[in-house]
Amino acid sequence: MKEEIIIAGFGGQGVLSMGKILAYSGLMDDKEVTWMPSYGPEQRGGTANVTVILSDDKISSPVLDRYDVVIALNQQSLDKFAPKVKEGGMLIYDTNGIHKHPVREDIKIYPINAMEATLELGNSKAYNMVVMGALLEAMEYKLPMENVIKGLKKSLPERHHKLIPLNQQAIEKGRTLL
Amino acid sequence: MSEEVRLMKGNEAIAHAAIRYGCDGYFGYPITPQSEVLETLEELMPWETTGMVVLQAESEVAAINMVYGGAASGKAVMTSSSSPGVSLKQEGISYIAAASLPALILNVMRGGPGLGTIQPSQADYFQAVKGGGHGDYHLIVLAPSTVQEMVDFVGLGFDLAFKYCNPAMILADGIVGQMMEKVVLPEQRPRRTDEEVRQQCPWAANGRKDGRKRNIVTSLELESSRMEVINHELQARYREIEKNETRWEEIGVEDADYLLIAFGSIARICAKAQEMAAEKGVKVGIVRPITLWPFPTEAIAKAAEGKKGILVVELNAGQMIEDVRLAVHDRLPVEHFGRMGGIIPSPDEVLEALENKIINR
Numbered sequence: 063m064k065e066e067i068i069i070a071g072f073g074g075q076g077v078l079s080m081g082k083i084l085a086y087s088g089l090m091d092d093k094e095v096t097w098m099p100s101y102g103p104e105q106r107g108g109t110a111n112v113t114v115i116l117s118d119d120k121i122s123s124p125v126l127d128r129y130d131v132v133i134a135l136n137q138q139s140l141d142k143f144a145p146k147v148k149e150g151g152m153l154i155y156d157t158n159g160i161h162k163h164p165v166r167e168d169i170k171i172y173p174i175n176a177m178e179a180t181l182e183l184g185n186s187k188a189y190n191m192v193v194m195g196a197l198l199e200a201m202e203y204k205l206p207m208e209n210v211i212k213g214l215k216k217s218l219p220e221r222h223h224k225l226i227p228l229n230q231q232a233i234e235k236g237r238t239l240l
Numbered sequence: 241m242s243e244e245v246r247l248m249k250g251n252e253a254i255a256h257a258a259i260r261y262g263c264d265g266y267f268g269y270p271i272t273p274q275s276e277v278l279e280t281l282e283e284l285m286p287w288e289t290t291g292m293v294v295l296q297a298e299s300e301v302a303a304i305n306m307v308y309g310g311a312a313s314g315k316a317v318m319t320s321s322s323s324p325g326v327s328l329k330q331e332g333i334s335y336i337a338a339a340s341l342p343a344l345i346l347n348v349m350r351g352g353p354g355l356g357t358i359q360p361s362q363a364d365y366f367q368a369v370k371g372g373g374h375g376d377y378h379l380i381v382l383a384p385s386t387v388q389e390m391v392d393f394v395g396l397g398f399d400l401a402f403k404y405c406n407p408a409m410i411l412a413d414g415i416v417g418q419m420m421e422k423v424v425l426p427e428q429r430p431r432r433t434d435e436e437v438r439q440q441c442p443w444a445a446n447g448r449k450d451g452r453k454r455n456i457v458t459s460l461e462l463e464s465s466r467m468e469v470i471n472h473e474l475q476a477r478y479r480e481i482e483k484n485e486t487r488w489e490e491i492g493v494e495d496a497d498y499l500l501i502a503f504g505s506i507a508r509i510c511a512k513a514q515e516m517a518a519e520k521g522v523k524v525g526i527v528r529p530i531t532l533w534p535f536p537t538e539a540i541a542k543a544a545e546g547k548k549g550i551l552v553v554e555l556n557a558g559q560m561i562e563d564v565r566l567a568v569h570d571r572l573p574v575e576h577f578g579r580m581g582g583i584i585p586s587p588d589e590v591l592e593a594l595e596n597k598i599i600n601r
Contacts, residue, residue, distance in 0.1 A: 082247075082420065089247050089422055097247070097420035123512035124419050124505070127586030216247070 063093070063118045065203050066126055069193075070111035070143055071135025071156075076190030079217070081112035084194065087205055087213030088116035096124040109139045116203065133197060135176075140164060154196055172200055174239040180232070188232035195236020207233075246423050250390040250416040253423050254320065254346060255280035257394035258292070262429040263344075264315035265293035267306035271322045272358040273414040274348035278320070290431050300325040304332030304345075311341035311407075312457040314437040314444030316398050320346035322414075323364050324355055326372075333407060334373025338459035340443075340474070342401035344394065345379070346410045348417035349555075351582035359582020360414030362504060365559035368411045369533040376471060378478050380408040380485065381532040383503040387421035395426060402440070404481055411532060413555060415505035415584065481534055488536035489528040493543045496525030498598055500590070501540065501564055502553040503529050510553055512587035513594065522599065532560070540567040549573040549598035553590055556580060573598060 067084070071077045078099055085097040098113045113129075115121050132147045134140035134155040144164040147153050152170045157163075158177035174196045180189040198205055210233065214226050248256070254277050258266055268278045278296060286292035297303035303319045310317035321329065326347045336343050349364045351357040368381045380400050382393045390412060397408040437444060445455045461467040491511060493499065500510040507528035517524045527543050529536050544550060549572055552561040558576040565574050577593035579585045585593075 085420060086247055089245070095247065095420075095422060098415070099418060121508075122515065123509040123587050124415065124421075125509055125584050125586060126512070127588045 063116070063203050065116045065131060065201060066129050067114045067116070067131040067133070067197075068111055068126070068129045068143055068146075069114065069133045069135075070109050070139035073110040075110075075135050076187075077110050077135065078112050080190035080194050081114045082217045083191075083210075083213050084114050084197070085116075085213075086217045087210040088114075090209040090212040090216065091205055093117060094119065094121050096121050098124040109136065109142065111139065111143075131197065131201060133193060135193065137162065152200055154193070154200060156193065170200075172196065172240050174236075176236065176239065179235050179239055183228075183232055183235055185228060185232075188228055191229045191232035192236040192239070195233035196239050197236075198233065199237040199240055246425060247420050248387065248423055249276055249418060249420050250384070250387045250412060251276035251348065251418070252280045253387050253390045254394060254410075255284060256425055257391040258318060259284060259286045259290055260426045260428055261395045261398055262290065262316060262431040263292055263318055263394075263398070264431055265295070265306075265310045265317040267295050267297050267303040267310070267317065267319050268321065269297050269300045269303050269325060271325045273350055273360070273417050274320055274322045274346065276417075277346065290428070292431065300328040301332065304329035304336075307343050307345075308332055308336050308339070308341070311336060311343040312339065312444065313446040314441035316342070316344075316402070316432070318344035318346065318394075318398075320348070322348050322350045323352050323361065324350075326364065326367070330367075330373035333379070334375055334377060335459045336407045337373070337377035337379065338375060338470075338474075339457050340405040340477075341407065341457065342398070342405055343407045344397045344401060344410070345407060346412065349411065349413045351580065357582040358414070360418075360505075360555060360584060361580070361582060362413050362506065362555035363557070363559070363580065364411065365503075365532065365554070365556060368409055369535070369563075377474060378406075378481075378533050380404070380406060380481060380534075381411050382408065383411050383530060383532050384416055385504050385507050385528065387416065387419065388423050390416060391423050391425060395429075400481075400485060404477055405443070406477065406481070411504070413504050413506075414582075419505075478534075485531060486534045486536050486539070487530035488539050489526075489530060490539075490543060491526040491528075492523070493525035493527060496523045497548050498522070498524050498594060499527060499543060499547050499550045500524055500553055500594065501527045501529070501550055501560070503532060503560060506553055506555060506585075509585060509587050510590055513590035516587060516591050517594070524594065529560070535563045535567075537563070537567040540564060544568045544572055547572055549575070549601070551590075551594045551598050552576050553585070553593070554578045555584070573601060575601075
């Protein structure tokens with residue numbers, strides 16, 4: 063098993079923390095993991111992104127040019143990373159604010175309306191976990207939910223542990239969006 | 241199981257490792273991309289547990305001179321910075337080397353020259369292995385490629401520094417500093433007691449007791465004949481370090497037609513390029529120098545035997561390539577591929593460079 067994933071969006075959408083929760087969940091599932099953020103000017107200018115690799119085996123490069131899974135949460139990220147999905151790979155994107163949709167025949171494309179789903183939940187901070195739910199549902203590698211919960215516990219400071227049921231609810235909501 | 245598996249950034253891992261390996265003092269000044277070292281230490285508050293001192297100095301120059309003082313008293317002390325800050329420390333580093341003191345310095349390299357950029361780089365290779373400060377001296381230079389090695393090299397760096405009474409440097413880059421990966425932290429090693437310091441560091445200027453002779457720590461010797469003797473002693477020690485402590489890693493070298501040589505996290509990008517080359521039926525081996533000084537000259541000469549060419553990949557304009565060329569002379573083509581200014585090459589780019597510069601040359 064090896065999943066090479068990039069999550070890209072605006073700074074503030076919870077891209078890096080979603081990556082961290084995903085990486086921690088993989089760790090709890092006994093996988094090798096890397097989490098490589100892009101930081102600095104790129105974040106200020108437009109997109110923030112993080113590459114997460116989950117694997118049974120030792121991971122070589124933490125930096126990639128092509129991905130099994132691309133999650134794009136704004137137009138710039140979609141434009142930049144849709145061409146970088148490997149043949150047979152998967153593209154998940156939030157349709158909110160998207161005017162130019164991707165056209166590729168050789169990959170699986172999942173448009174989701176995560177923003178709307180988050181508003182239905184009533185807590186905009188759960189946005190990244192709604193997206194995470196869609197990813198967990200779509201991904202070939204089935205990450206057991208109990209390990210995702212463990213991952214949440216590990217990556218959130220203890221004072222925020224009371225929010226875990228909300229995060230779990232958001233993930234379950236996200237699973238239904240595909 | 242006493243091992244603790246954690247997910248953390250390379251910079252955070254350095255802070256945890258410093259405490260776990262019984263470091264006595266950290267003196268630093270914040271600079272991206274390594275500010276998490278000081279930040280994590282302040283958060284962990286080791287002064288309340290192991291008694292380790294953590295101090296944000298007024299400048300990089302002050303920090304390295306605090307390290308000089310701590311080291312002179314036999315303490316296990318360290319500092320960290322990134323490229324422009326490490327340039328500021330060079331005078332102090334030369335003094336520490338000349339005074340034959342153990343200390344650990346971390347450089348999480350960013351793009352230069354000048355203030356440059358906050359993105360990853362490996363452009364301080366020359367500075368780290370060829371001197372940096374003035375005079376004939378060497379640091380023991382360790383280049384980590386994983387977050388786990390960031391942890392391990394804190395222990396190894398201190399051990400080698402104390403074994404040879406010589407400063408050691410961890411030469412990391414912004415990638416391994418900023419990325420998160422699985423790490424296993426070592427068990428807590430207790431800080432040495434004053435009695436242990438007295439036994440292990442009989443040269444330390446830590447107060448005369450029991451009528452022992454006066455210890456003087458200095459890098460100054462105005463008598464030329466004596467200064468030459470000190471230089472000979474340093475050189476003899478460097479030969480000893482070269483003999484005993486040269487470290488490197490080889491991946492798939494034996495069957496390979498071509499070699500990629502890279503250090504730090506770039507060696508991992510090369511490992512991915514190696515996987516991609518194998519899918520095309522091209523056999524590529526990797527040599528990763530782990531100690532940049534002492535450089536694995538003989539190992540590279542041996543690995544190059546029977547190969548068709550070498551591509552040296554670095555985040556700079558071509559620095560380590562000079563040492564690779566000295567190792568293999570002109571027995572086979574040696575070319576360089578590098579990105580600068582904080583740009584990280586993808587594995588595809590590395591493979592393309594190998595094809596253009598070596599395979600189809």
